[in-house]
Amino acid sequence: MTRLARRQFICLTDNYGVLLKDEVSHTVIAVDVPDAAPYLQELRETGWRLTHILITHHHWDHVQGLSALKQATGAKVIGPALSRDKIQDLDDVVEDGDTLDVGGLRVDALATPGHTLDQISWHFPEGGVAHTGDTLFSLGCGRVFEGDLAMMWASLAKLMRQLPDETVIYCGHEYTLSNARFALAMDPDNAALRQRVQEVERLRSEHLPTLPTTMAREKATNPFLRAADPVFAEKLGMAGAAPAEVFAKLRNAKDTF
Template identity: 50%
Template sequence: MANLELDLFLCRSDNFGVLVHDPQSGATASIDAPEELPILGALKRRGWKLTHIFTTHHHPDHVDANLALKQAFGATIIGPENEAGKIPGIDRTVGDGDHFEFAGHRVDVIETPGHTTGHICFHFPDDKLLFSADTLFALGCGRLFEGTPTQMWTSLEKLMALPDDTAVYFGHEYTLSNARFALTVDPANEELKKRAAEIESIRAKGGFTAPTTLGLEKRTNPFLRAHDPGIRAHLDMPGASDADVFAEIRMRKDNF
């Protein structure tokens, strides 16, 4: 089985577009469809034909190009069963624990309510890839528009159970702001300090901070570190539940 090829690019102002291509079969999936022209440009640049769109959630900045791309390519749109009525052009619904094949590559569906109530992530276990959209960012997590802090914490725990060497492709280039916030919650974390400096440099040169790895996020992303004694001491929440510590961190980020 051939290794998958990935193409990462910006859509809109800060959305990531990602194409996943199987060179053996020619199958190409777009992870969400934030904006038509950048996706068309990436397909043309690579000489790929779009066959699938994997939709993570219903927000317009993730589905705006669904219908145009479906009309242009006849692409099959696979998306969350709990938001099916809000996903333009959806052909197939999937839910938590489902799996399907993409050009011979296994894709596991992980339901991660929080940002929206039906948000899903796509995990390619054999390829060590996770497409986390607006659930997990580099040094951040999605804002809770529809779900509760407890729901989001439970969702993040599901992702944390995946192998540390999983490459994580996320939905937005928010990492610089996330890094600056993370330092206010986890100021003694030496690896975080080093990473924040690297991110400043990458963004100053116009580079992208995706992908990250799950292991790196577990060590430096405060939203995955609610259990950490240093963070708990800093927040004066030594005896609180992980979910409550997470909720406090999320609230602080909302007001950052």
């Protein structure tokens, strides 16, 4: 699926900026704006004309550059209805399950609360791409700040159900290397994970990104998604436990790892 051309670049320290261009409609979408300057530079380099900005959640490191980028480009801004009062510059808001026509491209809004209550994951089914904000990371998941552990688990389970395995996944941060250490400690004899960790170490030693990832890869290697696998639960000494309980134990363990 090559309908969406994609650019990803670091903003601030470890946040990602993402630009998607629909080759059919020429719609150009930014997802989150940690900083306007790197976006403006990418737009200059590519010659792409930004038409829309989608926001995943209200944290400052995802919206700090929003006003400046909107002002410079005139792009339309769409974000979570729950953050209507927290995020300035929203032109339109979405709730869970909304399907949008964004300049001719279909975009599905999936509410995935837990890290924050407002969190939206954006799915571009015609391009085989999703952006999961600070909900799902490669080999990890976001910290639970505003929701609770059961809510976060429900959100991850929903992403596993709704995003096809081949979906190319972008997220808010380059945290993969530190996530990898925890993942290996929990799941040391997972061959797919060991291979992925080697790849992550090589990429980071060359200062290259480990994102995007895919849903299939995360299902095979991300310990937080593997909470649904009874064999993995048994290895953690939690045979027969519900996936939500296994997830809660892992998330708490990661917080003090």
